[in-house]
Amino acid sequence: MPKKKDFFTLKNSARSISREERLRSSNYLESVKAFARLTNQSLYVINYAEMGFEYVSENPLFLCGYSAEEVLKMGYDFYLNTVPEQDLKLLLEINRIGFDFYDTIPLEDRKLYTISYDFNLKTEDQSSILINHKLTPLFLDASGKIWKALCIVSLASSESAGNIKIYKQGGQNSIRYDLASGVWETVASIQLTSREQEILQLSIRGFKVDQIAQELNLSLNTIKYHQKNYLKNLM
Incomplete structure (x- = not known):
């Protein structure tokens, strides 16, 4: 001990x-x-x-x-x-x-x-x-x-x-x-694209997927794609 x-x-x-x-x-x-x-x-x-x-x-x-x-x-x-x-x-x-x-x-x-x-x-x-x-x-x-x-x-x-x-x-x-x-x-070190950084920052601020899509004028599938990519890098 x-x-x-x-x-x-x-x-x-x-x-x-x-x-x-x-x-x-x-x-x-x-x-x-x-x-x-x-x-x-x-x-x-x-x-x-x-x-x-x-x-x-x-x-x-x-x-x-x-x-x-x-x-x-x-x-x-x-x-x-x-x-x-x-x-x-x-x-x-x-x-x-x-x-x-x-x-x-x-x-x-x-x-x-x-x-x-x-x-x-x-x-x-x-x-x-x-x-x-x-x-x-x-x-x-x-x-x-x-x-x-x-x-x-x-x-x-x-x-x-x-x-x-x-x-x-x-x-x-x-x-x-x-x-x-x-x-x-x-x-x-983890490398995120500028778009992934934008989405991550909005997620941290409490934005939901549909709100992020509206804020960035992107489709829901595009937001989900970027989220999947950066979450894979962060794991």
């Missing part, structure tokens, strides 16, 4: 934090809190120097019956209490491979990367929900290790745990980790 200390190793324990860096980051939480007010997703900040959480937003769906303040105090013990043992081992593996990969990134690019992965949480009634974590660095220490990181939590779109991917801001491709082979694989 993994323990809290297992998630914090020499690879991810920030120590070389200058006074200037501490001053520079002193008021950043106000921006995080403002962002939390604008989204229905859950946000939290990890402080690797303190080996715990620095901020947790209020979102009952992802807090498993605890308050945000309780989760903040619990830190990684929250996961030990709410994540099934099999997925805890998965989180430990993601922690390892993520920081191994991070060590290969040039220092000047390290803030540009985001890791995404899915795992189960046990809810208050002991059922489970599959959630997605997207985690990106906020501040680095002098040696380039992650000092603080922002994580966005949402419901997963997949059907099982894993789905480990890393993205670079502005990059054309993402990379996906194959748990079976233990290898990172490059995944081409």
Whole structure:
């Protein structure tokens, strides 16, 4: 059974934090809190120097019956209490491979990367929900290790745990980790035509197929054809 200390190793324990860096980051939480007010997703900040959480937003769906303040105090013990043992081992593996990969990134690019992965949480009634974590660095220490990181939590779109991917801001491709082979694989980014983008944007705004057809002056069959194409690319 993994323990809290297992998630914090020499690879991810920030120590070389200058006074200037501490001053520079002193008021950043106000921006995080403002962002939390604008989204229905859950946000939290990890402080690797303190080996715990620095901020947790209020979102009952992802807090498993605890308050945000309780989760903040619990830190990684929250996961030990709410994540099934099999997925805890998965989180430990993601922690390892993520920081191994991070060590290969040039220092000047390290803030540009985001890791995404899915795992189960046990809810208050002991059922489970599959959630997605997207985690990106906020501040680095002098040696380039992650000092603080922002994580966005949402419901997963997949059907099982894993789905480990890393993205670079502005990059054309993402990379996906194959748990079976233990290898990172490059995944081409999704390319949508301008028409598919128009239809997708209207769908996101809540337009139905007939409304989209009327808005774009196209037939229902044409809209359905484009939707089938972009949904196939998004799968």
